[in-house]
Amino acid sequence: MSESSEDPGTSEAPAPALRVVLLPGTRRTGAHAVLDTLTQFDIATPQQARWLATFHAKVFELAGVVPTDARPQAAFLLANTGSQPDLREEARAWLRRQLDVQPQLLLHEPRIAFLASFWREIVISCDAGPGFVGVQRPPADIAHGAQPSGPLSDAGHLASWLNAQLTYERSTRDQPRSFLLYDDLLDDWTGPIMRLGQALDLPAVLECGPQGIRRVHHTLAEQAPLPTSPVPLAESEAPTALVDLCAQAWAALQALTADPADAAAEAALDDVAEGYRLLYLEAEAVARSSINAAREAGKAFVRSQAADAGAAATAPAAPVKPAVPEPPRATRRWARRSRA
Amino acid sequence: MENLEGNGEFAIAWPWEAGPLRWGRTAVMRVRNEARCLPWVMPSVLAAYDAVVLVDNGSDDGTPDLARKLADELDAGDRLTVRDYPFRVARAGEENLLAPARSVHSLTWFYNWSFAQSRTSYSFKWDGDMILTAEGVRVLRDLEWQLAPVHAIVAIPTHPLYVESDSVAWLDDGSAHLEAYGAPNRPEFRFLKAFEWETRDQPEWAERIELPYGICLELKFLDSDEFSHWTSPESFLDNPRAVRKQREWAIFEAVRAGRPGDIKGLRRVEAPEGTHVIQHVIDTNRSTASLSTTHRSTTHRPTPHRSTTETPDGAPGGVR
DSSP: OOTGGGOGGGSSOOOOOOEEEEEOOOGGGTHHHHHHHHTTTTOBOOSSHHHHHHHHHHHHHHHTOOTTOOOTTHHHHHHHHHTOHHHHHHHHHHHHHHHHHOSEEEEEOGGGGGOHHHHHHHHHHTTOEEEEEEEEOOHHHHHHHSOOOSTTHHHHHHHHHHHHHHHHHHHTTTSOEEEEEHHHHHHOTHHHHHHHHHHHTOHHHHTOOHHHHHHHHHHHHHSOOOOOOSSOGGGOSSOHHHHHHHHHHHHHHHHHHHOTTOHHHHHHHHHHHHHHHHHHHHHHHHTHHHHHHHHHHHHHHHHHHHHHHHHHHHOTTSOOOOOOOOOHHHHHHHHHHHHO | OOOTTOOGGGOOOOGGGGSOOEEEEEEEEEESSOTTTHHHHHHHHHHHOSEEEEEEOSOSSOHHHHHHHHHHHTTOGGGEEEEEOOSOOOOBTHHHHHSOTTSTTSHHHHHHHHHTTOOEEEEEEEOTTEEEOHHHHHHHHHHHHHTTTOOEEEEEEEEEEEEOSSSEEEEETTOEEEEEEEEESSGGGOEEEOSSSEEEOOOTTOEEEEOOTTSEEEEEETTSOTTTTBSOTHHHHTOTTOHHHHHHHHHHHHHHTTOGGGSTTEEEEEOOTTSOHHHHHHHHOOOOSOOOGGGEEESSOOOTTOOOOOEEOOOOOSOO
């Protein structure tokens, strides 16, 4: 008989350690491979799956930030919005409900890349331990998989990728975290996932049995590999300065897959972040006319909306429009029409 | 910049005129007789900031030496700079109004001189009684990188913690004072003279971030005179810009008279045996959404996305 079974105080099992794994990234980044792997173990995704995306969409809209935002100040804007007490309490209440049901939880949503600091505090305030995962693919491959958006389209995609990577890496320092290469996962997932389990102290991974291991093998084997870019990063049409920064970031991010606290890699990423900030500042200065034109177009749009609302209010037979703000999608459609 | 007294030793040499500033954030503490608070204050301020400038204004309780000792114990002695400012500084209220801004005796000069000692790109006003929770330290550390692409004012809500004994305190959950504590170390963000105290200038183009409620506490010891940096109680009791100070006065009066229930939002905190109540609050207090909106105050414009009944108030200047 074991010592613990003789102890009358252990008749009730101790509460399991609460863990929340946070995983950003879209399908193009390979995040789904980690999602599919971890969920084969006893790590559950939230019961209210849509809530997370809806909540993030609300926070981003309040902050005036889009998921592919390439502005270096995107994290600042979101930090300010994320300080709002009602948003924090809403997130905390939701997470508590999830943890009541599932002590090891996986939150996967692309916008987590910009909200890691926010979620860190929410998780800690629920007496759970946060763990951050980053799945890495070459930037050229990710840009290649994105929707083309006109001339020099790669530049925008690479800038979005770089900004999200820099933000997520910087905001998860000093926290339990693990970076994985998508290709490594496909080659032999056992090493990267064991390192992830150790770094995040995940019992579901560390104590998993053979059935879970078999399930992961089958799941990954069934997945079609993501397409790679026929054009290497060095030959991208994007500005050379941006390409160079992406190459430096990619090298440092790969180093972090071996050691998530690699000081030299973190320092290199700090240098990239500073270089990117200056590059973006220059680009904004060069594109000042486009920025001003967009601002004027926005003002004209608001004026036309107000005029429409005024006309509707004075016309007795007109149906009353609900006072709902114009959704961002409609704004974008209008912008496209105005360009045409 | 020369002062009215022609005292060259305390002329102001603006740090940005000496060349580019090192990236980072400095907490600038102007203190007098804060030895009682420092053991609670120094660990969090040294954990949250890259550098700390402590300007002592006539302490006789060993404040500067204690600050050095605590920093050394935390292996952070190289990040602490201690300066002495030997002049009597006007108290908040009428004395401030009468003191010329360019006199070494004015709060404005005292602040500008103190902040000119920092050598980093951002500087933060930090009172000698302000402590951070663990969450607060992390949030402040996030700013190290979040502020890099912007020139922003950093507003921090603070909550008074009235310490009655080693085991009992009163946390004012019902009020939060939102003040712009941090700003870029640039000429556009110098201190200006206001009526009762000083105020930090801020250009229209400055961005602004407000940190979460519940992460920063101000220690008030109920057996101390916490109002000595004001010319007199009359300076703030009928003053529409001093709503916060009026509430503090009301809480002192109510708790000392054994009527804490008169104050809405005042919460009694009792620490478990063996733990000091201040440490207990540091360890357990979390960012909150439970604040009443009726007692929030701010020294600067409210952020548009927050609808609170903020009233114009200010941090009384001088040393804490």
